[in-house]
Amino acid sequence: MIESQQTSVRTPRLCCPEPSPTWAATDLYTLSHLNSSTAHNSAILKSTLDNSADQGLPDIYSSRAFAKFLALQAKAIDAKHFLEVGTLGGFASIWLASENPNLKVTTLEYNPHHAEVAKENIAHAGLSDRITVHVGPALETLPTVLSDIDTGKLPKLDMVYVDADKQNNWNYVNAAISGCRKGAVIIVDNVVQGGQIASGDDLSDKPEYVTGARKVIENVGKDERVTATVIQTVGEGSHDGFLFAVVR
Template structure:
């Protein structure tokens, strides 16, 4: 599926006609308009745009890759940091009928729009948004997982305030099953990750999580660069040992 101009037009992202065309062509074939969640996902982007949310939703190919990763690993409980309009949550839940998603969001407006989108997608019973700063909301979720009230995490997607990338990863590893996969988005940032002197907090947040993950014996990690309709970026993938 293509997002049909509904997302990713922000100035931060370098655009390239070939990358975008390749995404359009391949998605037309691997996620055609006949896919059950196709129109629902476009509706979510349209409603998010109409309600004034920023156009920073995860790229369709990346969100689908996460959904397929959950399917391959038969994940029962996924956690997302940063709900925005619920785009990735809808992907995860629609591709995986058994999956429970917990998503953390600081903005009341984003949460409200996401809730509309989840209801429209028919997955509101399996996606729970917890409102608040993720670092404040996490201790309660941790208690519920530690007490067995909620299953351990099989998949984590970190996509909120990038300065806290490492704080989030550090705290959730203990709540994950062995073999759980953690992704941290927007790591490459057009290549700016290699600039140690770049004062931009999001660049420093990307560098910190890569450097700390590499030293951490609880996980085995890799960084993947990618190009596409969202430009040039990449993510860190970590597997819990």
């Protein structure tokens, strides 16, 4: 019996090979020991996923192992302000805030229904005072957040997580760097896409999630403000990976 937050098997992603049963089983085994049903936040994470599914949200939330990795990374750098681009139902935001009692999360969501469900889940988790959802295209809401950081209304960003429309990956990273403190961590999800990013230089027939992944990797590589690497991952979310950058 799986003891964790997820109640159903995730829908395979179009981009990537079907997750191998071994990868998914390994995630389930490790999570059952490292975030079991008795974990302090297990019940709220489960109700977040259940309510999101009941309200018709797609099951494209960050994998549980990855959401917990984000929360632990925030703890490791004693993050006080975390920015997420792409809220969905608030799963990663709720994991971050529930694991880090001193953390404020600012999260940006384009889809009004997703944002509504996220706000409901956040309220149910008792975290409305520490997680703020901005509704609208992130390219429009991010400048407001950055201006509030500039004027001191919000603290500088300690961590940024980009997980929305992939063609704008670089635009979000490029803009967010200006709101980051030195040493801040920036993570961009889904930049490996089953290895499609390495399938040649002719991008004419490539989908936006591949060109968006390549653009952020290539531009970050040329940008003196950050230093970065990409880590490939497998698991319940198939073969993908994330870009991990640190602001100099």
